Amino acid sequence: MPAESFPSLPFEPFKTKVVERIPNPSREEREKALERANYNLFNLKSDEVRIDLLTDSGTGAMSDRQWAALMMGDETYAGSRNFFHFESVVRSITGFPFVLPTHQGRAAENLLFSTLCRPGSIVPNNMHFDTTQAHVLHQGAKPVNLAVAEAYDPVSSEPFKGNVDVDALAKLLDREGREKVPLVMVTITNNTGGGQPVSVANFREVARVAKAHGVPLYLDMCRWAENAYLVREREPGQAGRSIPEIGREFFDLADGATMSAKKDGIVNIGGFVATRDESVFDRLREALILFEGFSTYGGLARRDLEAIAVGLTEATELDYLAHRIGQVRYLASLLEARGVPFFHPVGGHGIYLDVRRFLPHLSDDDLPGQALAVELYREGGVRTVEVGALMFGETLRSGSKGLELVRLAIPRRVYSASHLAYVAEVVARVYERRSTVRGVRMVYRPERLPHFTARFAPK
Numbered sequence: 001m002p003a004e005s006f007p008s009l010p011f012e013p014f015k016t017k018v019v020e021r022i023p024n025p026s027r028e029e030r031e032k033a034l035e036r037a038n039y040n041l042f043n044l045k046s047d048e049v050r051i052d053l054l055t056d057s058g059t060g061a062m063s064d065r066q067w068a069a070l071m072m073g074d075e076t077y078a079g080s081r082n083f084f085h086f087e088s089v090v091r092s093i094t095g096f097p098f099v100l101p102t103h104q105g106r107a108a109e110n111l112l113f114s115t116l117c118r119p120g121s122i123v124p125n126n127m128h129f130d131t132t133q134a135h136v137l138h139q140g141a142k143p144v145n146l147a148v149a150e151a152y153d154p155v156s157s158e159p160f161k162g163n164v165d166v167d168a169l170a171k172l173l174d175r176e177g178r179e180k181v182p183l184v185m186v187t188i189t190n191n192t193g194g195g196q197p198v199s200v201a202n203f204r205e206v207a208r209v210a211k212a213h214g215v216p217l218y219l220d221m222c223r224w225a226e227n228a229y230l231v232r233e234r235e236p237g238q239a240g241r242s243i244p245e246i247g248r249e250f251f252d253l254a255d256g257a258t259m260s261a262k263k264d265g266i267v268n269i270g271g272f273v274a275t276r277d278e279s280v281f282d283r284l285r286e287a288l289i290l291f292e293g294f295s296t297y298g299g300l301a302r303r304d305l306e307a308i309a310v311g312l313t314e315a316t317e318l319d320y321l322a323h324r325i326g327q328v329r330y331l332a333s334l335l336e337a338r339g340v341p342f343f344h345p346v347g348g349h350g351i352y353l354d355v356r357r358f359l360p361h362l363s364d365d366d367l368p369g370q371a372l373a374v375e376l377y378r379e380g381g382v383r384t385v386e387v388g389a390l391m392f393g394e395t396l397r398s399g400s401k402g403l404e405l406v407r408l409a410i411p412r413r414v415y416s417a418s419h420l421a422y423v424a425e426v427v428a429r430v431y432e433r434r435s436t437v438r439g440v441r442m443v444y445r446p447e448r449l450p451h452f453t454a455r456f457a458p459k
């Protein structure tokens with residue numbers, strides 16, 4: 001086991017103003033719910049879930065300042081003052097002059113890939129997120145994952161497992177050229193591969209190679225502030241810098257970005273696409289108006305833009321990030337004490353259980369990640385998600401390279417340390433009786449993004 005030091009209780013840099021009751025379904029109710037949901041946890045109702053770690057996307061708690069911002073909504077169709085505030089915050093964080101709001105990250109992806117890709121295009125990324133991969137495929141283009149080899153090793157304690165294999169990228173660009181590769185994308189942090197950060201040094205190299213080939217470089221910046229926090233901790237020479245300064249180093253090297261504000265914007269809905277390229281912007285804007293809405297609201301209520309403007313700034317505050325990442329590490333320390341295997345080092349937004357070591361008696365055909373997620377719900381009403389064969393299909397997996405993980409994503413500012421202790425207990429209990437966990441089989445498989453709507457049955 002790699003040597004990592006985990007902190008004790010993370011201090012909450014906020015206090016509670018409003019509370020929400022937590023449901024407590026009985027064992028029988030949970031069993032019934034699983035049957036009704038066809039063993040797909042996306043089909044559970046929130047009242048059937050005790051602790052919801054399905055995702056940290058849009059599930060955070062807004063601050064009093066954000067709720068106050070909602071009251072400042074100027075619901076003008078065109079030219080709302082909320083848009084100009086939102087635009088100025090995004091510009092000041094990223095330096096990208098052209099900013100378009102979208103209702104969430106995948107809408108930004110749709111605009112970007114439909115604008116830049118053609119059938120047969122190739123899009124390299126350190127690792128595509130599920131919706132990113134699906135949108136590249138939707139254009140008839142090919143997503144290629146080029147993360148460093150350590151990204152696929154759940155045990156190695158390399159500090160920057162989100163990094164791109166720069167040699168592999170250079171070879172791909174030499175071979176295919178800018179005709180075939182309309183953009184290079186890098187995801188910070190790498191959600192699919194354990195929420196791992198990308199270093200400034202690596203991104204500089206990526207930018208150098210992309211530039212040498214004349215290929216635009218875009219960031220999937222959903223978790224850019226968490227990435228900057230981990231860079232600040234781990235990368236030599238970065239310790240004294242602020243989160244915005246470190247972020248800016250990435251943005252200055254890139255041509256644009258897509259963002260889900262449901263992540264490091266700490267809102268319940270929203271996103272954007274931003275670029276330096278005015279001709280790309282013109283095409284993005286046409287597509288935005290067609291699919292989302294006029295360019296000063298992009299499918300959102302204007303009040304939402306105001307809440308994003310505040311949330312984007314809050315997400316860069318060091319006490320906020322120390323608590324957020326501290327929560328992930330606190331849960332890790334409790335799991336470590338019980339011998340539960342998870343992906344190392346612990347990244348920005350959740351724990352990723354290492355399914356192959358957790359359930360070694362199950363084969364890939366048993367869909368072990370899904371089987372484990374089902375079992376965690378059955379044991380204690382904890383909802384998680386498989387990140388593996390099911391989420392990513394065979395498209396991007398080459399034999400043993402495919403990671404098989406179950407993600408426990410921690411919503412921002414929502415759960416307390418005692419909730420995390422409860423989660424650790426549930427996971428540890430399943431781990432102690434792991435040999436009793438049976439596989440599942442898929443009885444219905446949709447063609448795209450199968451994990452959302454597939455149906456399963458116990459084996």
Ligand SMILES: *Cc1c(COP(=O)(O)O)cnc(C)c1O
Pocket residue numbers: 057104105106107129131132187189191220222259260261262263271
């Ligand atoms: C969440 C996420 C997306 C997609 O954003 P949505 O708002 O869910 O559509 C894209 N990339 C990454 C890395 C993400 O985490």
